[in-house]
Amino acid sequence: MIKTFTGPTSVATTKMMALRVACNLFAHTSSQGYIVGATCKSAIVDAIVAGLLGTEANVRETAAALAYNLSIVLPKEDTDATVEVVSAVQHAVQTETSSECIFRLLAALGHFAYANDDIVALLQGLETGLLLTRLAQDPSILQKTKALIAELVQLV
Amino acid sequence: MKKKKKKKKRGQNFLLRPGFQVLETKIFELSALVKNSAAPSHPHELLSVPTIKAAAPALMTQGNPPAVVQKLKQFLTANGMGDSAVVVCAHVSPKGDASVATDRWDVLEKVLVSIVQQPSSSVMSTSDFAIILPLAGSLLTRLQPEQQFPVLDIWRLLILDRNVSTNLTTVNGMPVVLEKVFIFYSRKK
Numbered sequence: 001m002i003k004t005f006t007g008p009t010s011v012a013t014t015k016m017m018a019l020r021v022a023c024n025l026f027a028h029t030s031s032q033g034y035i036v037g038a039t040c041k042s043a044i045v046d047a048i049v050a051g052l053l054g055t056e057a058n059v060r061e062t063a064a065a066l067a068y069n070l071s072i073v074l075p076k077e078d079t080d081a082t083v084e085v086v087s088a089v090q091h092a093v094q095t096e097t098s099s100e101c102i103f104r105l106l107a108a109l110g111h112f113a114y115a116n117d118d119i120v121a122l123l124q125g126l127e128t129g130l131l132l133t134r135l136a137q138d139p140s141i142l143q144k145t146k147a148l149i150a151e152l153v154q155l156v
Numbered sequence: 157m158k159k160k161k162k163k164k165k166r167g168q169n170f171l172l173r174p175g176f177q178v179l180e181t182k183i184f185e186l187s188a189l190v191k192n193s194a195a196p197s198h199p200h201e202l203l204s205v206p207t208i209k210a211a212a213p214a215l216m217t218q219g220n221p222p223a224v225v226q227k228l229k230q231f232l233t234a235n236g237m238g239d240s241a242v243v244v245c246a247h248v249s250p251k252g253d254a255s256v257a258t259d260r261w262d263v264l265e266k267v268l269v270s271i272v273q274q275p276s277s278s279v280m281s282t283s284d285f286a287i288i289l290p291l292a293g294s295l296l297t298r299l300q301p302e303q304q305f306p307v308l309d310i311w312r313l314l315i316l317d318r319n320v321s322t323n324l325t326t327v328n329g330m331p332v333v334l335e336k337v338f339i340f341y342s343r344k345k
Binding site: 011013014017018020021023024025026027028030031033034062065068069072073104107110111114115117144147148151152154155 | 197198200201203204205206207208209211213214215216217275276301302304305308309311312313315316318321322324325326
């Protein structure tokens, strides 16, 4: 379903709404279990990657929220899915302009990196430290985001 | 001699008291905490990262159900689907009984209002579920992907209900419903 609605022929509002449905699948543990199952997880990962590359700000914001939700429930052992999403999120942070979206993306990175040496190594390889330093100095960054950056710096 | 016996009794009773079990659990938790602080399973566990440790999912709970349902009805009519209520509920009332169909729209609207008021709780009854799941599922399979916006808006709210979530994922096999939808569109592709 998610793959269908995030395809190139879908209109932006429908794509956004499909991602919002996916976000709400994380409301309860029963559906969270379904999400981390093989079928749904790959569709969610594809939706996040496609959504973060979207040209519409509201689609990117919802995709960032979806990445954050996935970072909460995805088992640390699931390296392939984690690496794919972390790479997409890291790339999105570099180009994103929406303050709220940046906060969600960084929160997702924090969850993925926490107590996960593989992801910390990946983020170090992607020079996330430099990115965080640049963001911390950006006057347009929200105060809550700066606090989050300070936490992330400790991890990476 | 009597005093000695009493002391022994007190000691035995203390171990049997319900409070002792609570105390025992607390001591176990504290020792685990001390042990983890001394040798954490990962160095990150010693860091102060409250925002990262907070793990509440971001949910999209806002909505105006009467407007959402109305928008969907108008959308169906505008897209040449005739009397939308009857068309959509054809599986429930094959002869096209408009009153039956209208009742189902009313149930859907009422349930959506309750969900918006109490997101992440359990507001939908089994009888409501029996009406709404076929209706919402029928809409998903009848419309083209680019027409799905108002239907998805309804699903966005429905999925917030704990009963819906549980039913969809376990009792009625929601994975099957979602996969059916996915397969339906995949075939079209």
